[in-house]
Amino acid sequence: MMLNGEKKIARPLRWAMVGGGRLSQVGYKHRTGALRDNTAFTLVAGAFDIDAERGKEFGVNIGVDENRCYPDYKTMFAEEVKREDGIEVVSIATPNGTHYEICKAALEAGLHVICEKPLFFTFEEGEEIKALAERKGKIVGVTYGFSGNQMLLQMRAMIEQGKIGDIRVVELQYTHGFNANDAADKISDAQKWRVDPKVAGPSFVLGDLSTHTYYMSQLIMPHMKIKKLLCDRQSFIGSRAPLEDNAFVLMHYENGAVGRLWTSSINAGCMDGHRIRIVGSKGSLEWWDNKGGELRYEVQGEPTQTLIRAMPYLDDSCNADERLGALHVEGLSDSWANIYLKFAIAIDAKNRNDEETLKNLVYPGIDAGLDGIRWIENCVRSADNGSAWEEFEHDKALV
Structure with a gap:
């Protein structure tokens, strides 16, 4: 049954934002996601901008009481x-x-949290926050905004069902060309901080782009764990060093599969280079963000199939997140809406101590955020050690 806006929790959660104001690149995505189903969240407050007056003006303009624009x-x-x-x-x-x-x-104020990625600079910070969230009985969600695309759940289901056999090759890419020169670094506040290690952390495109794709691969293949990796990263715009604007990552998985990832913001001319291809012993699955409602299914020796979003032949787990019906295009805003709805369901379940719902709900929670931090740390360590193969350090709780 497709989603139709009926309530999934008893009442909408009273929700606020920190950041996400007029100059934000992601604020509208958050609001579109959270408010897509007006049965899940209600925006009642915010500290929208480092400039308090601009933030207050903005908050009022999107319907927030001026007395709750902080x-x-x-x-x-x-x-x-x-x-x-x-x-x-x-x-x-x-x-x-x-x-x-x-x-x-x-x-510490007793609030559930939904946070942009990457969560923190270090895994130790992540462990501290996870422990605090557990003590407080709160959810920490991570906005891997692409991961709400329901065709990813179709890939997950088909792999679990053995449709492509044993996984052999994982090919991941998230690239674009919007930083092929340094113009944005000089004029865009949103870009300036992304290439400042004091604010961005130890990486640029590895953290800003590839953590999305890495999480999506783990969503699709939850039992596939990396054994070791090699990362080679470059700063083609020299002023961005030591942060990279291009990187390649080779991966060996514990089951013997191999993988490679390319992430870049200097892929000049590229408007949408976000793709995932999983190659098995029987066939392959491939998804592209620019055709997010389609999934290529290729079986060796058979004609290529293109699976289309919202069709009855898809797995129930995929169609459960369907909103508009076949032939009507869904996109990133609906993907965000899907994960925000699951955040709401997770928060409601946590408030009710419903551990069964939490155990079976597929959404990017604190463990996904911690795994993303660990991914970045392993990549940076490999690159900084001369692009050497490094054993992937998993936290035991995440394996």
């Missing part, structure tokens, strides 16, 4: 806790270097 997140948390109708969950849509302190403050 100058900063600390003020918002302190004031909202005093209200009977105070916020219950907050989304963090700010530069990477602020995620840890805001997330920690939100959890």
